Amino acid sequence: MDLLMCAPCIFGVEGILGNELRRMEAQEVSPQNGRVLFKGGPEILARANIGSRYAERIQVVMGQFNAFSFEELFDKVRALPWERFIGKSDRFPVKGWALESKLHSIPDCQSIIKKAVVERLKERYRIPWFEESGVLYQIQFTILKDEVTMLIDTSGPGLHKRGYRAKAGDAPIKETLAAAIADLARVRNAARVIDPCCGSGTLLIESLLAAMKIAPGIRREFAASAWKLVPSEIWRMERTRAREMERPKPDFMALGNDIDSDSIALTLENAKKAGVGNNITAVVANITDFKIDDDGGVVLCNPPYGERLLDVKAAGDIIRQMGNVFKPHPNWSYYIISPHDDFEELFGRPADKRRKLYNGMLKCQLYMYYR
Numbered sequence: 001m002d003l004l005m006c007a008p009c010i011f012g013v014e015g016i017l018g019n020e021l022r023r024m025e026a027q028e029v030s031p032q033n034g035r036v037l038f039k040g041g042p043e044i045l046a047r048a049n050i051g052s053r054y055a056e057r058i059q060v061v062m063g064q065f066n067a068f069s070f071e072e073l074f075d076k077v078r079a080l081p082w083e084r085f086i087g088k089s090d091r092f093p094v095k096g097w098a099l100e101s102k103l104h105s106i107p108d109c110q111s112i113i114k115k116a117v118v119e120r121l122k123e124r125y126r127i128p129w130f131e132e133s134g135v136l137y138q139i140q141f142t143i144l145k146d147e148v149t150m151l152i153d154t155s156g157p158g159l160h161k162r163g164y165r166a167k168a169g170d171a172p173i174k175e176t177l178a179a180a181i182a183d184l185a186r187v188r189n190a191a192r193v194i195d196p197c198c199g200s201g202t203l204l205i206e207s208l209l210a211a212m213k214i215a216p217g218i219r220r221e222f223a224a225s226a227w228k229l230v231p232s233e234i235w236r237m238e239r240t241r242a243r244e245m246e247r248p249k250p251d252f253m254a255l256g257n258d259i260d261s262d263s264i265a266l267t268l269e270n271a272k273k274a275g276v277g278n279n280i281t282a283v284v285a286n287i288t289d290f291k292i293d294d295d296g297g298v299v300l301c302n303p304p305y306g307e308r309l310l311d312v313k314a315a316g317d318i319i320r321q322m323g324n325v326f327k328p329h330p331n332w333s334y335y336i337i338s339p340h341d342d343f344e345e346l347f348g349r350p351a352d353k354r355r356k357l358y359n360g361m362l363k364c365q366l367y368m369y370y371r
């Protein structure tokens with residue numbers, strides 16, 4: 001059975017996510033602003049949940065239509081085949097968002113949608129009320145410029161929750177963004193990867209997981225783990241498939257430095273939990289002590305931004321220091337994510353390439369130096 005699915009993602013990551021879904025054999029992959037639509041059966045649903053490094057979650061698309069009034073919203077939601085997924089005793093809460101649309105009151109949209117789904121299920125199941133004590137089918141809606149997308153979430157907690165980072169430092173980067181940076185830096189082809197401001201180690205751990213093809217969701221459960229539509233046999237097969245794709249790389253090393261000893265301890269603890277503890281070393285060091293050698297490597301860095309960690313001037317000083325110690329060298333490349341518009345000036349060199357990426361709500365650029 002073919003399902004239309006939606007994978008929301010960080011702005012700027014749509015193309016990378018689209019390629020990843022194609023590699024997973026998803027069909028009709030269509031990257032859009034902040035999301036990728038694709039088709040596939042229940043095995044692709046499970047595969048994308050277990051294996052995607054870049055999707056925030058995987059949703060089933062129930063329908064897409066325009067709605068300019070609550071009546072229209074009600075009728076079009078009621079016309080969708082909710083009984084295909086939601087059983088008589090299942091839970092089906094509703095949440096969502098609306099932007100630049102006539103229907104902009106979220107609580108009103110929520111209650112209209114809930115009523116419409118209840119009406120549909122009452123007709124189909126011929127029962128007057130729903131106890132909602134069973135499996136969770138979280139209904140989600142998005143309304144953008146009057147276009148409604150009705151979805152059911154299959155993931156549960158966001159897919160960035162890999163399970164290895166119970167504790168994080170002060171300003172951790174999201175795992176999905178870290179994975180995208182590792183992809184853009186092509187760490188999979190590198191001999192080693194280094195983060196001189198590693199915090200809780202996210203960039204290094206995501207690099208190791210990607211280089212060794214370890215599926216990020218291999219050790220967690222998903223909302224659809226309990227769905228009838230995706231039998232446990234499919235989950236079992238997809239987990240086995242993911243494990244068979246793993247490629248241990250005993251020689252591939254990640255090196256972390258941070259000025260803060262608690263961060264170093266956290267990096268080592270998180271790496272161990274992620275199953276990549278044997279491929280990482282981390283020691284306390286100031287970025288001013290960073291040395292380049294002929295062995296080379298890929299440097300990934302998410303330095304303090306100023307807003308959250310240090311004041312803006314101190315953050316600028318760190319960028320200047322990076323410019324001094326990250327010297328051009330044929331065996332080294334540097335990928336630094338920063339919201340500072342004057343980054344290149346502070347760093348002392350124009351980037352070979354830049355890429356706009358969002359770190360939470362903060363517009364950043366990934367400054368890439370590889371020549």
Ligand SMILES: C[S@@+](CC[C@H](N)C(=O)[O-])C[C@H]1O[C@@H](n2cnc3c(N)ncnc32)[C@H](O)[C@@H]1O
Binds near residue numbers: 258305
């Ligand atoms: C934005 S955080 C990095 C977060 C990290 N990417 C993560 O996912 O947890 C910046 C890190 O830079 C470290 N730092 C600040 N000044 C430093 C310096 N002079 N040398 C090395 N590390 C420094 C901080 O301790 C902090 O952990």
